[in-house]
Amino acid sequence: MKYLLLFLGFTFASATLADDGMAILQKRCANCHDLSGPAAQSVQALWQRKGPDLFYAGSKYNREWLEKWLVKPRRIRPAGYHYIQHIKPGKKRDMIDAATLTPHPVLSSDKAEDVAEALMKLKAxxxxxxxxxxxxxxxxxxxxxxxxxxxxxxxxxxxxxxxxxxxxxxxxxxxxxxxxxxxxxxxxxxxxxxxxxxxxxxxxxxxxxxxxxxxxxxxxxxxxxxxxx
Ligand code: HEC
Ligand code: HEC
Known part of the structure; x- marks a missing residue:
């Protein structure tokens, strides 16, 4: 019985972490990331998305990486999510217009853990x-x-x-x-x-x-x- 209670306590804790994480996602991330799907079905709809879809995050990311990156995000796409919006003509070929790229929001490590917990539950x-x-x-x-x-x-x-x-x-x-x-x-x-x-x-x-x-x-x-x- 004691073990069962411990186990229930654990799943309960993880469920509330995921709830906290989902609340953060809705408030601070949903503006740029799709959390419910489906993927954009037209070029116009895709262009309106400001960041990659997260509605299948649990089937995509390694959790360990997610927790680290959310605390210390580093650029992954050198020319941003829609590269066409971040290039300018150069002497020989197009160049990245770094001034148009903005840094990614940062989370504290506690919040990153909650968010990762919630994201890993979103399966493709x-x-x-x-x-x-x-x-x-x-x-x-x-x-x-x-x-x-x-x-x-x-x-x-x-x-x-x-x-x-x-x-x-x-x-x-x-x-x-x-x-x-x-x-x-x-x-x-x-x-x-x-x-x-x-x-x-x-x-x-x-x-x-x-x-x-x-x-x-x-x-x-x-x-x-x-x-x-
Ligand atoms: C014409 C440019 C282009 C070529 C050629 C190309 N890719 Fe990509 N690739 C992209 C873009 C743009 C993305 C981002 C996709 C997105 O966000 O939908 C991407 C994403 C990826 C990803 C990461 C997936 C993700 O969700 O971020 C991998 C892995 C990848 N490509 C591998 C390859 C491999 C392997 C090849 C050769 C067989 C290849 N790519 C050829 C443009 C290209
Ligand atoms: C202002 C728009 C914006 C907001 C707000 C935002 N993001 Fe992002 N996010 C982006 C863009 C753009 C990228 C692509 C960054 C890159 O490639 O360097 C990205 C990338 C990511 C990635 C990596 C995706 C991948 O597959 O490469 C994750 C995970 C992520 N964001 C999670 C979050 C979370 C969690 C929040 C809320 C705390 C959040 N984002 C808030 C715009 C945003």
Missing amino acids: PAEMMGAAAFKGGSISVSFGEMVFDKFNGCMACHEIEPGYGGLSGPEVYTAAKRYQADYLVSFISSPQAWNPKTPMPNKHVAEPNIQKIVQYLQALAKENWDEKK
Whole structure:
């Protein structure tokens, strides 16, 4: 009986943490992030979103990363969420207009814990996730880079280390720290299942190569980028 009470006490505590977290999300985050879905179905609707959707956060993020990032947010998309709004013409090619990028709101570590608890409860509908699963394994960074860059052209929009790679998409060298491996497999196999109007193209990468790309992203994420930047 005593154990049962302890257990009930624990689930109760975690439920109230999530409630507190949800209240913070509604008050301080819902203005820029969609918390209930579905994803934007038109380009216009997507353009009205000021940040990435969070309604499937529990199927996307690694909780540990979430708690740290919310306390100390660092830029992930070098040119902001809608890069078109943050570039200006340069001498040879477009440049990022840093003055138009604003810093992300910061949470105290207590609040970040509550918010992470609430976010991890928001799961993706089954049709978004699909049957994708990461099968494990590892790959060398140099072979991975060939699959990512040479075979599939992914580097045109993604940085594979700070200052190296395209700038219109999110940096990918921290992607495996931020995101669950199954989410990465699913997103790369069908970006449009997650965000129908995403600027990320479906490259129809063969399944074994998607596995290799996720192994590569994991190898990249082993470096301690946060301390290097
Ligand atoms: C003024 C708009 C705005 C508000 C308010 C805001 N965010 Fe964000 N958020 C953004 C933008 C823009 C990004 C993309 C940042 C980047 O790529 O560097 C982002 C990124 C994120 C990410 C990472 C998403 C990803 O997949 O890369 C998380 C998690 C997040 N926000 C959570 C929150 C939480 C929790 C709150 C409330 C405490 C909040 N945000 C409030 C605009 C906002
Ligand atoms: C034309 C530019 C472009 C190319 C080419 C491209 N991506 Fe992306 N990618 C993006 C953009 C933009 C996003 C952000 C998507 C969003 O917010 O909907 C993204 C997101 C991602 C993400 C993170 C998912 C997330 O939710 O933030 C991964 C991982 C990724 N791309 C991998 C790849 C791989 C692997 C390839 C090659 C097969 C590739 N990308 C090719 C533009 C591109």
